[in-house]
Amino acid sequence: MSARMGHLMPKYRISSSARFQLEGAIGVFDSGVGGLSVLRAIRAALPYEHLVYVADSGHAPYGDQSETYITQRTLTVGHWLAEQGVKAITIACNTATVVAAKTLREQTHLPVVAIEPAIKPAVALTRSGVVGVLATRQTVQSASVARLVEVHGGDKRILLQACPGLVELVERADLHSADAEDLLRQLVKPLLAEGVDTLVLGCTHYPFLRDIIQRLAGPDVVLLDPAQAVARELTRRLADHGGLSVQTEPGHVQFFTSGDVGQAQSVMSHLWNEPLTVHALP
Numbered sequence: 001m002s003a004r005m006g007h008l009m010p011k012y013r014i015s016s017s018a019r020f021q022l023e024g025a026i027g028v029f030d031s032g033v034g035g036l037s038v039l040r041a042i043r044a045a046l047p048y049e050h051l052v053y054v055a056d057s058g059h060a061p062y063g064d065q066s067e068t069y070i071t072q073r074t075l076t077v078g079h080w081l082a083e084q085g086v087k088a089i090t091i092a093c094n095t096a097t098v099v100a101a102k103t104l105r106e107q108t109h110l111p112v113v114a115i116e117p118a119i120k121p122a123v124a125l126t127r128s129g130v131v132g133v134l135a136t137r138q139t140v141q142s143a144s145v146a147r148l149v150e151v152h153g154g155d156k157r158i159l160l161q162a163c164p165g166l167v168e169l170v171e172r173a174d175l176h177s178a179d180a181e182d183l184l185r186q187l188v189k190p191l192l193a194e195g196v197d198t199l200v201l202g203c204t205h206y207p208f209l210r211d212i213i214q215r216l217a218g219p220d221v222v223l224l225d226p227a228q229a230v231a232r233e234l235t236r237r238l239a240d241h242g243g244l245s246v247q248t249e250p251g252h253v254q255f256f257t258s259g260d261v262g263q264a265q266s267v268m269s270h271l272w273n274e275p276l277t278v279h280a281l282p
Ligand code: DGL
Pocket: 030, 031, 032, 034, 035, 060, 061, 062, 063, 064, 092, 093, 094, 095, 096, 136, 139, 167, 202, 203, 204, 205
């Protein structure tokens, strides 16, 4: 893609997406429904902003895909959001961030705020000196995470645990079953045996499994989810650009999926804790 995305934004749109009023909203996307854990932090921090959320569930999980595929999906969704006239993009997906945030930033003039595993705060918090990171395969093997460990790890041990299967659980809202607990036990117990006292939730789907993870880890293990830090960074970036909403009415939130709309509507309503309407990504 050679043109910068903002320059591709048409003034008047005649496409099917023209019936949606997304101009001036904040675009938020994830490989699927997990980014709702970031969206709720953004909604709490910026209640007067219009938000548009894209769940790329038709292509999830990203974590088991190639870097080329993840980059292509990130650019496709980012490009679509830019075409709708959003004023900022939030990548609510660690996997998309570590693989493709740099490329997306090179291709748009919009502010791009991106979540990444909270390794730096975990290193500051640990007392045992051993930190566990739960994330997707692509995230744990990425150069970006290797750099985070090198820059912030200091003398602490950082144990990276790939967690295949967890995204799929959340995509079908299977948050409390015995199968979910069994899988999480296999992933978390070996980390505890190594002395981990701080666990980074390095995938935005995992906060929805927080109850089981905390129960398995015990009350003394701290779980870190950087969603609120992302919301603060987004607020700061918009304020720097004079881009914060001046509305005094709550903003509207619109939801899109590239997956099955009926399933998305049921799963996302469950995770968002209120009934919502999900549209097919045009
Ligand atoms: N929520 C995405 C993340 O934060 C999950 C990626 C995937 O689909 O595997 O990494």
